[in-house]
Amino acid sequence: MAIALLALSACGREAASPGDGKGGDAASPAPAHAPVVTVSADQAVSPVDPWKAPAVEIGDDGVEDARAKADAALASGNLYRDADSAIPLYLALRARAPDDTGVAKALDASVEALVGQGDAALAAIDGEPLKLREAHEVGMVARSVAPEAPAVVAYLDRLDVMDRAQQANRLGETALADGRIGEEGEGGALAKFHEALELHPDDVRARQGLAAAESALIRRAEQAAESNDYAGAAGWLAKAARVRPEQALGTIEHARGRIDALRAARVGDLRDRGVAALSREDGLDEAREHLAELLRIAPKGDPAAVELRERIELATHYGLFRPGQVFTDAMKNGGRGPQMVVIPHGAFTMGAPEGEAGATDAERPTRNIRFERGLAVGRTEVSVAEFRRFMEASAHFEARASRRGYSTAYDERSGNLVRRSGVGPQSDYTGQPADDALPVIHVSASDADAYARWLTEQTGHTYRLASEAEFEYALRAGGTGPYPWGTGTPPAGSGNYTGGRDASPSGRRWRNAFKGYADQAWGPAPVGRYAANAFGLHDMAGNVSEWVADCWHDNYRRAPRDGHAWVNPGCRNRVVRGGAWASSPEQTRSAWRLSVQKDTTNARVGFRVVREI
Known part of the structure; x- marks a missing residue:
């Protein structure tokens, strides 16, 4: 799945540090078709230009109309989009009458409403990623209108935190796509997703990233099992279990069940192939090869291994x-x-x-x-x-x-063995028919x-x-x-x-x-x-x-x-x-x-x- 990363223009007071994104086990293979979180274009923030208030012309006889229009725009939430929005109108009114306390209060109320819209956009990002751009637009407007206002400063701090969380998510997704999961705790995707959650504890995107990282580790476990490396598979599952220890128990157990079933099937197949080889006169060496492979992949004391070993032992000494x-x-x-x-x-x-x-x-x-x-x-x-x-x-x-015409038989009268004619294999010990x-x-x-x-x-x-x-x-x-x-x-x-x-x-x-x-x-x-x-x-x-x-x-x-x-x-x-x-x-x-x-x-x-x- 493709990951689209667009440049981020930070609207916070300080640009986020992207980090190197490195981590994971260098010896770990990059999984084929690794599960990743898809990042669409609307989840990243394209550069947001500094906001410039639209030009508003107010004649001497139009002040009251402009004030009424601004108040209506403020009430409807139309704050900055065009010349009919509240903030451009209040800025124009303030320029005509700098000492007008009513206009000043109305402008402050507009800025307060603007911060409210920005916070609403930030709160909606998990469900509507495009809201991040809206939040940045709000930040540009707020910085332009009232950069020193405490509410604006606080909002820009919140926006900066969200930016850093989203940046961490993007770096985590990129690392995950590259197979750098970071399961050993040295950077990589997992570190970035955890960083995002520290900044934004309810970050759905980061939680999805953790789930994708867990899936990637499970896939590595399955690949190891497909190569008959069941010790390696167990190791990958153990690492996967540490990603989301509370939520993923059922997922890990299900994966373990699939791997165990695959292992049992392969063990059974090797046992059956070994037994089939023993049915042939020249199959003993082949059966031993199957046993060696079976012992490599089977759990210790596996009944199938015990059975095939016993059959080979018997065949070695007794054939069929x-x-x-x-x-x-x-x-x-x-x-x-x-x-x-x-x-x-x-x-x-x-x-x-x-x-x-x-x-x-x-x-x-x-x-x-x-x-x-x-x-x-x-x-x-x-x-x-x-x-x-x-x-x-x-x-x-x-x-x-019979050819000689006699044999030695028992004589009851003497109690001795004596030569007797006409005695052969069909005679008893006395020479009579047997x-x-x-x-x-x-x-x-x-x-x-x-x-x-x-x-x-x-x-x-x-x-x-x-x-x-x-x-x-x-x-x-x-x-x-x-x-x-x-x-x-x-x-x-x-x-x-x-x-x-x-x-x-x-x-x-x-x-x-x-x-x-x-x-x-x-x-x-x-x-x-x-x-x-x-x-x-x-x-x-x-x-x-x-x-x-x-x-x-x-x-x-x-x-x-x-x-x-x-x-x-x-x-x-x-x-x-x-x-x-x-x-x-x-x-x-x-x-x-x-x-x-x-x-x-x-x-x-x-x-x-x-x-x-």
Whole structure:
């Protein structure tokens, strides 16, 4: 909006000092389209020429008529405009009769009325800015007619104050248009408007200027918010609140509400964009960028920031999954894969510490392993039914026991494991046809690897056997004792172990067993019958021992530090982990490991799979 400033000719006794108009924060940007007070031409005072009384001709026979005309003009308020006005007529009458006291009194009354008109004009300036010029015209007339009259001197003082107030307003408006608000109290628009109010407490124009300055500061707050500088926005609002502390509370709160709404919308948008990025496999870095921006603009502890941070943390370690989540993958030939449980990422100490009863050097040295990413582990061992589905779908696959024609099964009469013909993955621990719910046994490490490869091809996701480190981490499930449950006898219902109270079908008892423990099973039990561990996994320490991916090494001295499988191409012996239904208590320890030829099949070893996420 344009500001028209016309020159001011001061009619007061002393010219006003314009001041420099400087102030405000030098670093503050000039707001685009800053709200200003519009100053029209009629609000400024163009030069007012000194007043010269109009010429009045009064003949000898016209004195009475002139006196009557002057009195009538005075009564009507026509004081100085033309030759028919009261003051020019009284001045002409006084010139003819200087000692006429009646004329003198009438002239004094005219001057008094003139000052009254000037005061009326000054009082009307707030509503009618053009009245300032009228007041100046009155001042010129009064100064010309009675410059020493006390009423005139007082009026000219009042006019001078009004002039200085209006000059301050104009300088304030100019500073405001230039973006020099002066919010720091060093000159600028605010100082000028306050100066005007000190001179003229009821100055509407100055109050409008303060409102415009407040609006300009609010606009700066909004611009800062639009640039995501919410700390800056709060600072500008605080400065705006100091401009009119009593009148502007609602305005400031409304502006704060708009900015807060904008902030909340942008925070929400960044949260949504971050979450959307996490739904893509390559979106983690983008989500982190959104989080960084969100944290920059969001209030401390904002729920959206907390949520996105947690989602990114989960995605970093678990991809699209959550710890504890149970899921199955769809398979190309129909149906679903085995149930998998997402175990949490974390760290543990692998191996047996010095002094652990039953431990061997093969379980040492202990080493700290950290998993930076979660892993999906089979909730149970692979069942007979699940392995049968693989064999039926794999026309060219033949299990090792089937090709060889035998496996090692349990003989109830002798109480030993013996070689038995015609036994394979569909057989139970005695060599008889197995129930579908039992864990598959009589499988070699190569059979287990083949099943994992088939799952990978069927689901499009990477399935494999666990590494030794992964298996022990999942078995311990946060525990640090020699056994998964800590020490002593297993808790009731925790697994299928060699219990001192267990008996075979013919009444046999274990010679080396957990005293006082019974699990109501002799041989493998159906998968998932016993309680899950803290990670939601069943039968990690009992039921059947399990093949893992590592080749056998006599100790951990050169083992990988990242928990990956320690594999040597062409190795003959693989590692078996976890106790079984026929394992001694020493073989049920968390750190226990065994070297087994990879083609071995028997009634005590099965497997479970893991899936990378």
